[in-house]
Amino acid sequence: MKPGLLVVVSGPAGVGKGSIVQKMMTLSDCVMLSVSATSRAPRPNENEGKSYFFKTREQFEDMIKNNQLIEWVEYCGNYYGTPRDFVESEIAKGHVVILEIEVEGALNVRKLFPECILCFILPPTYEELEQRLRGRGTEDEQSIQRRLRRAKDEFQYIDRYDYIILNDTVDAAAQRFMNIIESEQMRTCRNPEIIETFKNIKE
Numbered sequence: 020m021k022p023g024l025l026v027v028v029s030g031p032a033g034v035g036k037g038s039i040v041q042k043m044m045t046l047s048d049c050v051m052l053s054v055s056a057t058s059r060a061p062r063p064n065e066n067e068g069k070s071y072f073f074k075t076r077e078q079f080e081d082m083i084k085n086n087q088l089i090e091w092v093e094y095c096g097n098y099y100g101t102p103r104d105f106v107e108s109e110i111a112k113g114h115v116v117i118l119e120i121e122v123e124g125a126l127n128v129r130k131l132f133p134e135c136i137l138c139f140i141l142p143p144t145y146e147e148l149e150q151r152l153r154g155r156g157t158e159d160e161q162s163i164q165r166r167l168r169r170a171k172d173e174f175q176y177i178d179r180y181d182y183i184i185l186n187d188t189v190d191a192a193a194q195r196f197m198n199i200i201e202s203e204q205m206r207t208c209r210n211p212e213i214i215e216t217f218k219n220i221k222e
């Protein structure tokens with residue numbers, strides 16, 4: 020069994036994190052996406068339990084109190100957080116659990132799980148990001164401006180991440196990402212049992 024891995028993916032809104040992760044899940048049965056809880060309203064194409072677990076602010080605050088989240092933040096006026104149970108049980112099964120979260124949450128996860136890997140998705144250019152965000156057609160101008168400002172803030176944290184992944188095309192980005200995961204799973208520090216087995220072969 021390959022070792023379980025906690026992988027954090029960040030990148031500005033509109034950079035294509037969701038499409039890349041969906042593609043990776045078609046490439047490997049071991050890749051699982053953690054579904055976050057949020058107090059944001061659902062967008063037209065979003066489904067409860069698939070895109071997010073949609074909560075009222077009060078319900079979200081109860082989850083915080085009951086220690087049901089491994090991390091949470093308030094981002095652009097809404098709560099977002101990672102449910103604990105799924106992450107812990109899937110890693111124990113040897114799966115790769117992906118958290119698609121913003122930088123503050125990512126850095127909190129690194130403190131709690133130092134062995135996790137942090138990946139930041141980049142667009143080919145800033146202008147292309149702006150176009151993709153507008154092209155989505157799901158946000159009003161004020162929200163787009165807020166997300167673009169936030170993107171510039173998030174770029175300041177790129178060097179706290181382990182890897183950058185360029186999203187020129189979804190297929191190429193997903194393949195680069197899978198290569199990173201496979202290399203990380205083969206690191207000696209993540210495979211003490213296999214190493215012990217080979218070290219202890221008798222004459």
Ligand code: 5GP
Nearest residue numbers: 032055091092094099100101119120121124
């Ligand atoms: P959106 O509203 O566009 O779905 O998400 C806004 C931002 O919140 C994105 O950068 C997304 O990655 C981040 N996000 C989604 N879920 C979580 C979470 O559970 N924790 C944190 N810290 N950020 C999240």
